[in-house]
Amino acid sequence: MLKPYACHPEASRGRLHPESISTFRSPFQRDRDRIIHSSAFRRLKHKTQVFVEHEGDYYRTRLTHTIEVAQVARTIANALGLNTDLAEAVALSHDLGHPPFGHTGEDALHELMAPYGGFDHNAQALRIVTRLEKHYANFDGLNLTWETLEGMAKHNGPITGPLSYALAEVNAEWDLELHTNASAEAQVAAVADDCAYNHHDLHDGLRAGLFTEDDLCELPVIGECFAEVDRLHPGLEPMRRRHEALRRVFGVMVEDVIAVAQNRLTSLNPQSVDDIRAMEGPIIRFSKPLYQNIKAIKSFLFTRMYRAPSVVVERKRVTGMVNALFPLFLEQPELLPEDWQDDVARARIRGGDITSAEGKTEMARVVLDYVAGMTDRFAIQEYHRLIGPEG
Structure with a gap:
């Protein structure tokens, strides 16, 4: 039974393009299914999380990360009496807009797009589901419900600053009430993202040899979990010991979120x-003590993993690829694939002279859509094909 403060599917604000109601699925179930069947979702399997996709079979990709986030979101939403299908839909869509090479690629595109309206992966995800997926006869995009689009836009909180052109375009067509909090389901997806990546980045960093279990035992929460495993299972083989400890870390985060949310919901009694x-602020969040402990874990991961020397070298390499591909396509849009040439033609009509500021902005947005949609392996392949071997 859904709580009064949950998103009830029968009360959905609907879709931008009206459709008949499904016989067997709720509106949010249909959203979830459309996201899973989208081209952008499939491409996540070859997009990086921290390590470039080809570096090892066991490291997380955007796809495996997204599946883990969706699983956590369903668990939390179910425990709180929220709509699990909506929470899952937002979780499954939250990284659709990530470019190749993870946050490294995003940083590069953010700089390259600064003169042309900016780049943000959340806004790009909205552009994908409202514009770039072109499979349906009656509309571009996936025609998702208002609630799923709202969750995609605001799962990290209200948006009050300047909008990227992609977000402004979507919001102008259908007001997502960006100044308010998102639904509790979308907030669950955001916290589930935190739980998932804090957990799996510890796994991946250990597997990559960037730090050891002894290093992690110096950190809050993690050290206690390893100590508990050693007490209950003395002499456990290393890989099992690692897994047992880190799954307890995962459990601590999820259980904390549920307990805090249950207390706050009881106290505030939203109807x-x-x-x-x-x-004022999110209803779904970590307790203050655990939040401080997670900050310490994140600080450790930033220094020892995200800015590890080997990772920094790779960041520099792939940044160079993005920095070479983007201006090449911008100056020579005829290099874009044939099925992108209609978009090029429309950009020329809207912007006029390609050498003018307006013309370059229109073309840059087409190039961004193409480059941001690349997988790691395809970006590397295109760099080698168009620019040559790495020096």
């Missing part, structure tokens, strides 16, 4: 999803 949207 509708609009009560959730109107609150």
Whole structure:
């Protein structure tokens, strides 16, 4: 049974392009299914999380990360009486806009797009599901419900600053009430993202040899989990010991979120999803003590993993690829694939002279859509084909 403050599918604000109601699936189930069947979702299997996709079979990709986030989101949403299908839909869509090479690629595209309206992977995800997926006869995009689009836009909190052109375009067509909180389901997806990547980055960093279990035992929460495993299972073989300890870390995070949310929901007693949207700050979050402990873990990961010397070398290499491909396509859009030439033609009509500021902006947005959609392996392949071997 859904709580009063959950998103009830029968009360959905609907879709931008009206459709008949499905016989067997709720609107949010249809959203989830459309996301899973999208081209952008399939490409996540070859997009990096931290390590470039080809570096090892066991490291997380954007796809495996997304599946883990969706699993955590369903668990939390179910425990809180929220709509699990909506929480899952937002979780499954939250990284659709990531370019190749993870945050490294995003940083590069953010700089390259600075003169042309900026780049943000959340806004790009919205552009994908409202514009770039072109499979349906009656509309571009996936025609998702308002609630799923709202969750994609605001799962990390209200948006009050300047909007990227991609987000402004979507919001102008259908007001997502960016100044308010998102639904509790979308907030669950955001916290599930934190739980998932903090957990799996510890696994991946250990597997990569960037730090050891002894290093992790110096950190809050993690050290206690290893100590508990050693007490319950003395002499356990190393890989099992690692897994047992880190799954306990995962459990600590998830259980903390559920307990805090249950207490806050009982205390504040919201009676509708609009009560959730109107609150000061999120209703779904970590407790203050655990949040401080997670900050310490994140700080460790930033230094020892995200900015490890070997990772920095790879960041520099792939940044160079993005920095070479983007201006090449911008100056020679005829190099884009044939099925992108209609977009090139429309950009020329809208912007006029390609050498003018307006013309370059229109073309840059087409190039961005193409480059941001690349997988790691395809970006590397295109660099070698168009520019040559790495020096």
